[in-house]
Amino acid sequence: MIRVTIFNEFLHEKYDGEAKRLYPEGIHAHIQSFLKSEQDLTVYTVTLDDPECGLTEEVLENTDVLLWWGHMGHHLVPDEVVERVWRRVLDGMGFIPLHSGHHSKVFRRLMGTTCNLHWRENDRERIWTVSPGHPIAAGIPAYFELEHEEMYGEPFAIPEPDEVIFLGWFAGGEAFRAGVTFRRENGRIFYFQPGHEDYPSFHNDHVQRIIKNAIRWAYNPVRYRIPCPWAPSPEQGH
Amino acid sequence: MIRVTIFNEFLHEKYDGEAKRLYPEGIHAHIQSFLKSEQDLTVYTVTLDDPECGLTEEVLENTDVLLWWGHMGHHLVPDEVVERVWRRVLDGMGFIPLHSGHHSKVFRRLMGTTCNLHWRENDRERIWTVSPGHPIAAGIPAYFELEHEEMYGEPFAIPEPDEVIFLGWFAGGEAFRAGVTFRRENGRIFYFQPGHEDYPSFHNDHVQRIIKNAIRWAYNPVRYRIPCPWAPSPEQGH
Amino acid sequence: MIRVTIFNEFLHEKYDGEAKRLYPEGIHAHIQSFLKSEQDLTVYTVTLDDPECGLTEEVLENTDVLLWWGHMGHHLVPDEVVERVWRRVLDGMGFIPLHSGHHSKVFRRLMGTTCNLHWRENDRERIWTVSPGHPIAAGIPAYFELEHEEMYGEPFAIPEPDEVIFLGWFAGGEAFRAGVTFRRENGRIFYFQPGHEDYPSFHNDHVQRIIKNAIRWAYNPVRYRIPCPWAPSPEQGH
Amino acid sequence: MIRVTIFNEFLHEKYDGEAKRLYPEGIHAHIQSFLKSEQDLTVYTVTLDDPECGLTEEVLENTDVLLWWGHMGHHLVPDEVVERVWRRVLDGMGFIPLHSGHHSKVFRRLMGTTCNLHWRENDRERIWTVSPGHPIAAGIPAYFELEHEEMYGEPFAIPEPDEVIFLGWFAGGEAFRAGVTFRRENGRIFYFQPGHEDYPSFHNDHVQRIIKNAIRWAYNPVRYRIPCPWAPSPEQGH
Numbered sequence: 001m002i003r004v005t006i007f008n009e010f011l012h013e014k015y016d017g018e019a020k021r022l023y024p025e026g027i028h029a030h031i032q033s034f035l036k037s038e039q040d041l042t043v044y045t046v047t048l049d050d051p052e053c054g055l056t057e058e059v060l061e062n063t064d065v066l067l068w069w070g071h072m073g074h075h076l077v078p079d080e081v082v083e084r085v086w087r088r089v090l091d092g093m094g095f096i097p098l099h100s101g102h103h104s105k106v107f108r109r110l111m112g113t114t115c116n117l118h119w120r121e122n123d124r125e126r127i128w129t130v131s132p133g134h135p136i137a138a139g140i141p142a143y144f145e146l147e148h149e150e151m152y153g154e155p156f157a158i159p160e161p162d163e164v165i166f167l168g169w170f171a172g173g174e175a176f177r178a179g180v181t182f183r184r185e186n187g188r189i190f191y192f193q194p195g196h197e198d199y200p201s202f203h204n205d206h207v208q209r210i211i212k213n214a215i216r217w218a219y220n221p222v223r224y225r226i227p228c229p230w231a232p233s234p235e236q237g238h
Numbered sequence: 239m240i241r242v243t244i245f246n247e248f249l250h251e252k253y254d255g256e257a258k259r260l261y262p263e264g265i266h267a268h269i270q271s272f273l274k275s276e277q278d279l280t281v282y283t284v285t286l287d288d289p290e291c292g293l294t295e296e297v298l299e300n301t302d303v304l305l306w307w308g309h310m311g312h313h314l315v316p317d318e319v320v321e322r323v324w325r326r327v328l329d330g331m332g333f334i335p336l337h338s339g340h341h342s343k344v345f346r347r348l349m350g351t352t353c354n355l356h357w358r359e360n361d362r363e364r365i366w367t368v369s370p371g372h373p374i375a376a377g378i379p380a381y382f383e384l385e386h387e388e389m390y391g392e393p394f395a396i397p398e399p400d401e402v403i404f405l406g407w408f409a410g411g412e413a414f415r416a417g418v419t420f421r422r423e424n425g426r427i428f429y430f431q432p433g434h435e436d437y438p439s440f441h442n443d444h445v446q447r448i449i450k451n452a453i454r455w456a457y458n459p460v461r462y463r464i465p466c467p468w469a470p471s472p473e474q475g476h
Numbered sequence: 477m478i479r480v481t482i483f484n485e486f487l488h489e490k491y492d493g494e495a496k497r498l499y500p501e502g503i504h505a506h507i508q509s510f511l512k513s514e515q516d517l518t519v520y521t522v523t524l525d526d527p528e529c530g531l532t533e534e535v536l537e538n539t540d541v542l543l544w545w546g547h548m549g550h551h552l553v554p555d556e557v558v559e560r561v562w563r564r565v566l567d568g569m570g571f572i573p574l575h576s577g578h579h580s581k582v583f584r585r586l587m588g589t590t591c592n593l594h595w596r597e598n599d600r601e602r603i604w605t606v607s608p609g610h611p612i613a614a615g616i617p618a619y620f621e622l623e624h625e626e627m628y629g630e631p632f633a634i635p636e637p638d639e640v641i642f643l644g645w646f647a648g649g650e651a652f653r654a655g656v657t658f659r660r661e662n663g664r665i666f667y668f669q670p671g672h673e674d675y676p677s678f679h680n681d682h683v684q685r686i687i688k689n690a691i692r693w694a695y696n697p698v699r700y701r702i703p704c705p706w707a708p709s710p711e712q713g714h
Numbered sequence: 715m716i717r718v719t720i721f722n723e724f725l726h727e728k729y730d731g732e733a734k735r736l737y738p739e740g741i742h743a744h745i746q747s748f749l750k751s752e753q754d755l756t757v758y759t760v761t762l763d764d765p766e767c768g769l770t771e772e773v774l775e776n777t778d779v780l781l782w783w784g785h786m787g788h789h790l791v792p793d794e795v796v797e798r799v800w801r802r803v804l805d806g807m808g809f810i811p812l813h814s815g816h817h818s819k820v821f822r823r824l825m826g827t828t829c830n831l832h833w834r835e836n837d838r839e840r841i842w843t844v845s846p847g848h849p850i851a852a853g854i855p856a857y858f859e860l861e862h863e864e865m866y867g868e869p870f871a872i873p874e875p876d877e878v879i880f881l882g883w884f885a886g887g888e889a890f891r892a893g894v895t896f897r898r899e900n901g902r903i904f905y906f907q908p909g910h911e912d913y914p915s916f917h918n919d920h921v922q923r924i925i926k927n928a929i930r931w932a933y934n935p936v937r938y939r940i941p942c943p944w945a946p947s948p949e950q951g952h
Binding site for chain 2: 132153162169170174176177
Binding site for chain 3: 857868878884
């Protein structure tokens with residue numbers, strides 16, 4: 001059984017018209033609902049409304065894969081929560097930032113770069129499968145379309161990914177590395193670009209399949225912390 | 239002084255209407271002409287018409303960077319020439335296959351994969367710079383357009399590149415890793431997708447600048463052959 | 477059920493004193509014997525004595541992961557068998573070359589480099605785990621020792637690996653990238669350095685565990701061939 | 715002209731017997747002295763004693779490549795200095811952390827991992843060249859020895875490097891990725907393991923040559939900052 005936790009800042013869906021209409025109980029609740037049918041997953045959700053963002057030591061101890069959706073509230077995640085999640089990823093927890101999660105503090109800390117990119121609202125996107133035999137692409141066709149998505153454009157300020165799984169093509173004229181993997185110490189990371197709050201991307205069958213695939217790919221049953229063999233000051237190592 | 243050799247199969251330009259009109263003396267001669275102004279380059283050209291494709295041991299000894307344009311005549315390059323070029327790349331000669339050179343025997347041998355891809359004639363392409371600080375991208379804007387190019391589409395059956403420098407966007411709906419680097423032993427390789435024989439891509443200033451940049455990037459003054467310390471059978475090692 | 481095929485050239489064990497004593501029925505039979513206890517594996521063996529090295533289309537169709545041990549008989553594997561195995565790896569068959577298999581025609585074709593290295597007989601080796609959370613390292617301690625192994629030394633003429641899982645340390649003074657992974661199209665490849673015919677490395681518990689782990693890691697249930705959409709000449713694509 | 719700045723915490727050499735004897739004016743002054751003969755380099759030094767560690771905006775503006783030596787004083791480098799150096803590396807300044815600089819705040823921030831490792835004082839080290847054609851290895855033999863160095867051992871908690879240039883072998887039984895490169899946005903990074911304060915490694919000709927080579931390799935004449943096109947909060951982007 002893979003224990004999945006979904007973090008969602010849960011801000012837009014409370015106030016915005018479209019986000020509220022598409023995800024009335026929040027993006028987290030929606031993702032949880034389409035994961036319900038998967039027999040090998042148990043899914044738990046947390047938001048900014050929970051103390052410590054719901055990401056206590058105990059919750060992280062019991063999480064195998066963490067999904068992350070955030071946007072306007074990145075700065076509301078306290079630094080000690082970021083530190084805790086970062087360490088847990090390095091120990092072997094899978095981490096899947098979605099869409100505007102590219103700018104989350106945790107992802108930026110793991111990458112060591114700004115993770116900046118370009119953007120424009122509302123475009124038609126076509127997702128191309130670059131690595132058709134990869135487990136994250138299992139069951140995904142050569143390409144599929146999202147009638148509405150937010151354009152994310154290059155340069156995307158990330159380290160060279162281990163694998164580029166998907167490329168995004170936008171009708172307005174841009175191309176983007178839309179699905180990329182990284183390994184950091186014992187943790188596996190998959191960033192996926194679709195998932196703007198005002199568009200129904202998380203209702204799309206292929207997007208849902210990719211998220212399910214990515215959870216299983218990111219799951220690492222081995223937990224391991226590379227030690228720091230001298231007495232560490234708070235600034236050093238684990 | 240960097241000694242550049244351009245191999246061009248020189249078939250289309252002899253017979254086809256458009257290729258002949260655009261490159262009346264051959265793609266090789268055209269590339270040579272726009273490299274002429276570069277003070278640090280000496281440029282030599284060879285074609286399928288030359289004995290051993292012009293790629294004798296002596297020519298390769300005196301080549302620092304080899305450009306390669308081929309398409310319908312890949313199978314006309316003898317295997318012993320392929321072997322010779324492959325070894326010279328591993329020793330430190332830069333190698334820059336252009337456009338349909340993705341299916342050249344040398345590139346496929348260096349990659350160890352099929353280098354297959356999808357294609358469609360005549361589309362509008364926009365080239366995006368993914369790695370704006372890379373020497374190959376020096377002086378290249380965020381993007382530029384080629385009114386006519388052959389669409390090359392994913393999946394592109396190459397090993398994960400060391401660096402993705404450019405992405406191609408096609409008006410017809412595809413995205414492609416259009417400029418990618420690889421290191422193989424002591425040799426540096428840059429594959430660049432534009433350059434169909436029927437379109438004026440090699441007349442484009444940005445394409446010309448990318449080729450000039452790539453030559454300087456691929457140039458490795460150090461020559462080194464990793465030895466095979468047991469008496470090699472012809473099948474083994476160098 | 478993962479269908480494993482072990483190819484062994486089966487030459488040394490027929491004639492040499494030590495190899496014969498350690499592996500009286502051949503290295504292939506020995507590896508098969510320690511895989512027998514694994515409930516999720518079925519194991520088949522082939523050697524140079526079989527027609528077409530036992531690696532017919534039908535056998536490869538029914539193989540998920542291929543192990544390869546060869547040394548003095550690399551040149552006895554016909555090129556059409558090499559071609560067939562190479563294509564099947566690209567389609568998704570796992571490939572695990574052991575020890576002197578670094579110079580097998582299949583591995584060299586997949587790498588696109590010479591795969592040369594340095595060597596010296598009979599040294600004490602210590603294997604260090606560089607990537608302790610990797611599935612191939614599951615259950616392997618921080619390091620373990622092989623009282624006798626053949627020293628393999630750098631430079632090892634391979635492309636930069638996707639992952640370095642193990643480093644080898646030799647009492648005589650060398651260090652080596654002893655366990656490395658590569659992805660080539662849909663196939664996963666793990667090269668592992670220990671396994672000289674005159675030493676009991678394949679009797680070592682840790683070596684056996686690494687081979688079992690690697691088989692499961694290399695297994696890819698998805699089969700995929702990236703097509704070549706124009707009518708291929710025999711020289712082109714698949 | 716490449717403008718080099720050397721940061722040294724300058725603590726051990728003031729108090730410790732051996733460090734003081736080997737580097738009486740500080741490791742920074744010693745490195746500066748052996749770089750003096752290089753016509754293409756201008757070298758400036760800063761230490762913890764300088765306001766803001768000497769790494770003001772103005773100094774960084776005028777630095778092309780930054781060398782970093784630190785150990786017991788990592789926590790004395792203020793976070794705003796770390797932030798400033800980190801941004802400058804991403805914009806294109808080369809960064810060369812030496813020895814215990816693996817645990818500097820800047821390197822850890824760039825890597826996104828703990829950069830933990832194992833260690834033991836005083837061992838004999840042999841450095842092997844893994845990538846003999848790489849510019850950083852120019853003029854370096856197949857291997858060289860340091861009679862005394864601090865053992866650094868695997869696992870080394872870094873992301874998979876772009877290139878492994880050197881492996882370290884220790885007489886006591888360990889192997890280590892002793893020279894590794896990374897690219898982060900526009901900045902080139904080379905980590906090199908030798909250089910303990912109590913041993914004369916920086917007096918070794920090969921170590922000096924490697925540092926000179928690395929400076930020229932890390933120098934990137936192109937400066938580029940990938941922008942953050944929305945109005946950034948202090949927590950976001952550049």
